[in-house]
Amino acid sequence: MRLNLVLSLVKYQLIAAKPLEQFISGAGKTKKKNKIFNLILRVLALILISSSFIFLLGINYFGYMHFSNMFNILEKGIAFCTFSGTLFLLFVSTSYLEHTYFRGKDIKIWRLLPISKTEFFLSRFITNYVYSLMINLIVSIPLIVAIFYYLGFTLLTFLSSISLFLLLPILPLLLSSLLVILKIVVLKGKNIKIVDFLFSNGPFLVAILYLTKMSNEMTKSMFEGSQSSQIEGYFNYISNIGDLPYFSLMGKMFLSPYSFFAFIILAILCFSLSVLIIAPLFERCMNYVISENNNKIKKKKNSTKSNSLKSNNLFLTLIKRELFILESEKGFLSESISEMFIPIVLIIVWQISGSLEAMNQIINNFSNTPYFNAIIFTIVHLFASFVMISSTSVSREGRTFKLNKLLPIDYKLTIKAKVVFHLLFISAVQVVYLILFCIFFNIDLNNLLWMIPLFIINSINIALSNLFIDYSNPKLEWEVGISAMKRNVNGLISMLISIGVIAPSLLIVFFKSNLIIFAIIISLVILFIFNNLVQKAAKKLIYQD
Amino acid sequence: MIEFKNLSKQYQKEKPFAVKNLNFEVKKGEIFGFLGPNGAGKSTTINMLMGVLKPSKGCVVVDNHVVSDESFLTKSMIGFVPDEPLFYEKMTGLQYIAFICDVFDVDKNERQERANRLIKLFNLEKAIDDRISSYSHGMKQKLGIISALIHEPKILVLDEPMVGLDPKASYILKDVMKRFCDKGGTVFFSTHVMEVAQNLCDNVGIINKGELVYSTSLKEFNDKEDASLEKIFLEITGNEDLNSFVDEAMI
Numbered sequence: 001m002r003l004n005l006v007l008s009l010v011k012y013q014l015i016a017a018k019p020l021e022q023f024i025s026g027a028g029k030t031k032k033k034n035k036i037f038n039l040i041l042r043v044l045a046l047i048l049i050s051s052s053f054i055f056l057l058g059i060n061y062f063g064y065m066h067f068s069n070m071f072n073i074l075e076k077g078i079a080f081c082t083f084s085g086t087l088f089l090l091f092v093s094t095s096y097l098e099h100t101y102f103r104g105k106d107i108k109i110w111r112l113l114p115i116s117k118t119e120f121f122l123s124r125f126i127t128n129y130v131y132s133l134m135i136n137l138i139v140s141i142p143l144i145v146a147i148f149y150y151l152g153f154t155l156l157t158f159l160s161s162i163s164l165f166l167l168l169p170i171l172p173l174l175l176s177s178l179l180v181i182l183k184i185v186v187l188k189g190k191n192i193k194i195v196d197f198l199f200s201n202g203p204f205l206v207a208i209l210y211l212t213k214m215s216n217e218m219t220k221s222m223f224e225g226s227q228s229s230q231i232e233g234y235f236n237y238i239s240n241i242g243d244l245p246y247f248s249l250m251g252k253m254f255l256s257p258y259s260f261f262a263f264i265i266l267a268i269l270c271f272s273l274s275v276l277i278i279a280p281l282f283e284r285c286m287n288y289v290i291s292e293n294n295n296k297i298k299k300k301k302n303s304t305k306s307n308s309l310k311s312n313n314l315f316l317t318l319i320k321r322e323l324f325i326l327e328s329e330k331g332f333l334s335e336s337i338s339e340m341f342i343p344i345v346l347i348i349v350w351q352i353s354g355s356l357e358a359m360n361q362i363i364n365n366f367s368n369t370p371y372f373n374a375i376i377f378t379i380v381h382l383f384a385s386f387v388m389i390s391s392t393s394v395s396r397e398g399r400t401f402k403l404n405k406l407l408p409i410d411y412k413l414t415i416k417a418k419v420v421f422h423l424l425f426i427s428a429v430q431v432v433y434l435i436l437f438c439i440f441f442n443i444d445l446n447n448l449l450w451m452i453p454l455f456i457i458n459s460i461n462i463a464l465s466n467l468f469i470d471y472s473n474p475k476l477e478w479e480v481g482i483s484a485m486k487r488n489v490n491g492l493i494s495m496l497i498s499i500g501v502i503a504p505s506l507l508i509v510f511f512k513s514n515l516i517i518f519a520i521i522i523s524l525v526i527l528f529i530f531n532n533l534v535q536k537a538a539k540k541l542i543y544q545d
Numbered sequence: 546m547i548e549f550k551n552l553s554k555q556y557q558k559e560k561p562f563a564v565k566n567l568n569f570e571v572k573k574g575e576i577f578g579f580l581g582p583n584g585a586g587k588s589t590t591i592n593m594l595m596g597v598l599k600p601s602k603g604c605v606v607v608d609n610h611v612v613s614d615e616s617f618l619t620k621s622m623i624g625f626v627p628d629e630p631l632f633y634e635k636m637t638g639l640q641y642i643a644f645i646c647d648v649f650d651v652d653k654n655e656r657q658e659r660a661n662r663l664i665k666l667f668n669l670e671k672a673i674d675d676r677i678s679s680y681s682h683g684m685k686q687k688l689g690i691i692s693a694l695i696h697e698p699k700i701l702v703l704d705e706p707m708v709g710l711d712p713k714a715s716y717i718l719k720d721v722m723k724r725f726c727d728k729g730g731t732v733f734f735s736t737h738v739m740e741v742a743q744n745l746c747d748n749v750g751i752i753n754k755g756e757l758v759y760s761t762s763l764k765e766f767n768d769k770e771d772a773s774l775e776k777i778f779l780e781i782t783g784n785e786d787l788n789s790f791v792d793e794a795m796i
Binding site for chain 1 (some may be wrong): 558594595597598616617618620621625631632633634636639640642643644645646647648649650652656657660751758788
């Protein structure tokens with residue numbers, strides 16, 4: 001094992017990947033003025049998103065600590081907070097870990113160089129640790145602030161805070177690394193999409209289940225129990241989690257120097273164990289990944305034998321092209337499909353966690369109000385807003401975007417194809433949800449006569465506004481697919497824009513439900529505006545140098 | 546057929562011109578070889594010809610249409626093979642050809658026959674139903690050439706077309722280029738291989754540091770000059786004393 005080489009690999013991986021620059025930069029070929037404006041916009045978006053997370057986590061941390069402080073179990077409160085932070089990091093790290101370990105395009109280069117698999121693994125493990133540290137800023141800052149608030153600033157709290165920041169990512173990194181490796185071992189180079197999906201989204205589902213189960217316990221006691229039983233439930237919850245050895249030690253290290261040293265030793269042990277356990281498994285996994293790639297090529301070689309050259313209308317061809325682009329990178333398709341099924345996943349999670357019953361009760365209380373139709377209609381719109389199919393549509397094309405410049409394809413037709421693809425792929429399923437929601441909540445089905453057209457117009461507006469964002473500053477230069485989709489700030493900016501785009505018509509639906517026609521007219525005006533904007537942005541992008 | 550009129554390109558105001566004041570014409574039915582060392586401005590010129598880059602000054606005229614004003618129309622007349630193959634990798638070769646046929650609106654009765662002919666010519670029959678992601682560089686290059694020819698363009702623009710091709714495919718491509726011109730088509734291609742240019746072209750132009758420094762018809766060149774095109778190229782581009790340079794480096 002050559003440690004200097006491992007550290008060099010980490011250094012060059014970070015120089016080449018430029019994670020922060022990747023996150024905040026776009027195409028990088030826009031004019032200087034636009035570049036500065038885009039950079040400011042992206043940095044602002046980054047600050048806004050990070051501070052919202054810091055704020056939300058901070059509120060939770062203060063809540064837990066306030067409660068535990070009242071009952072003199074502050075160390076358990078801190079332990080509970082570190083547990084929540086660990087879950088957060090676990091969920092986030094699974095989204096990029098597999099790529100840095102096995103799917104990065106630079107792996108081909110590494111395989112040609114005299115570097116052992118263990119050296120390579122260790123370098124990637126450290127790289128992932130550095131990434132986790134960056135995300136851990138969001139988790140640790142509010143937690144450290146809350147701890148200083150309750151325990152004051154002492155040498156011990158200061159040193160423990162630094163340890164918390166440096167060592168909190170180790171456990172989630174170990175767990176998610178094991179999960180990724182387990183997935184590859186289970187699949188053994190086979191391409192079974194359902195197993196892939198379950199492993200990739202498992203931690204997220206577990207985290208959601210855990211959080212909803214917890215909130216369900218609380219709402220249950222709110223509706224059914226007395227205040228004392230509610231407090232008891234809450235106390236037990238924090239105590240049980242706070243007693244888990246690893247987290248318990250993390251909570252205690254802020255109060256006792258012995259626990260501080262004990263935790264540092266435990267964390268270092270954990271780190272060393274991670275390397276010792278995962279390194280040999282990694283080697284085997286790399287062989288599976290290589291055989292997986294070979295299998296794919298062989299399978300595809302035998303997959304189609306048509307030999308006929310079908311003729312299509314160009315518009316249909318361009319819609320089909322969107323599907324090919326979606327298929328081009330691992331993660332594009334599964335990300336989009338999971339967006340399609342968000343409502344179903346949520347309903348299943350609520351059903352399993354028992355929250356559905358409580359929600360049903362709340363909904364029944366609202367069902368007699370005049371706003372009920374509008375509430376259900378808004379919920380479906382919110383699902384429709386939180387998709388990235390159009391907001392990353394241009395970015396997903398990557399370097400093949402140049403074909404739009406080289407071939408005589410009308411950009412207006414391309415935009416239409418992208419919008420229709422959005423409607424077919426996402427909105428069609430959401431219209432089904434709208435109908436099912438209306439049936440489930442006993443809403444008069446005549447309402448569908450205005451709901452469906454308005455929803456479709458608003459979906460077109462969502463698609464157009466999202467395309468406008470992506471055409472204005474696409475992320476075309478990427479090495480790993482997730483950079484174009486999951487790590488693309490355009491997706492997040494577009495979600496905010498989408499809400500602004502649908503808000504005017506929804507406000508009319510809420511407060512002037514007898515003037516639906518005006519909601520439709522307003523949506524059509526927005527459609528006209530965004531159609532022009534997206535055409536200008538597309539033209540500029542295609543004809544710019 | 547193709548006219549470069551005072552064509553210049555400067556990427557940034559402070560930086561030197563990538564292409565400066567290019568003035569030459571490629572006539573209908575001729576093969577024009579565009580030569581130059583790396584970074585001389587060949588790709589920038591080709592990108593302006595294809596309408597991907599806007600000239601800073603001057604223009605490119607294709608069949609009496611100014612490219613920057615009517616790029617949609619001029620692109621429809623050109624079959625282009627880029628230096629780096631660019632495809633939707635999840636499509637099969639055949640699906641990509643169908644895509645190109647749809648884009649160029651190739652008659653549905655003719656496309657099958659043309660495709661079969663070209664696929665057979667470039668020996669891609671076995672791989673045509675495989676995904677492009679499984680192709681080697683040479684196979685991708687062949688697919689690029691088929692895609693450029695399938696819509697029967699008036700002009701063929703090829704950027705380093707021989708790179709990655711096996712000797713047989715390379716021979717076939719040279720033959721295809723000759724026959725294409727015999728039927729009235731025009732070929733504009735860039736290459737680093739001087740022998741290819743000398744044997745194939747009607748006219749050549751050498752570009753260095755963005756400027757056209759040498760232009761000749763090969764017929765005249767072969768009659769007048771006793772030196773090879775390679776030697777002329779090295780002299781013009783300032784690399785005439787390469788032997789002593791290599792000697793020095795290898796010591």
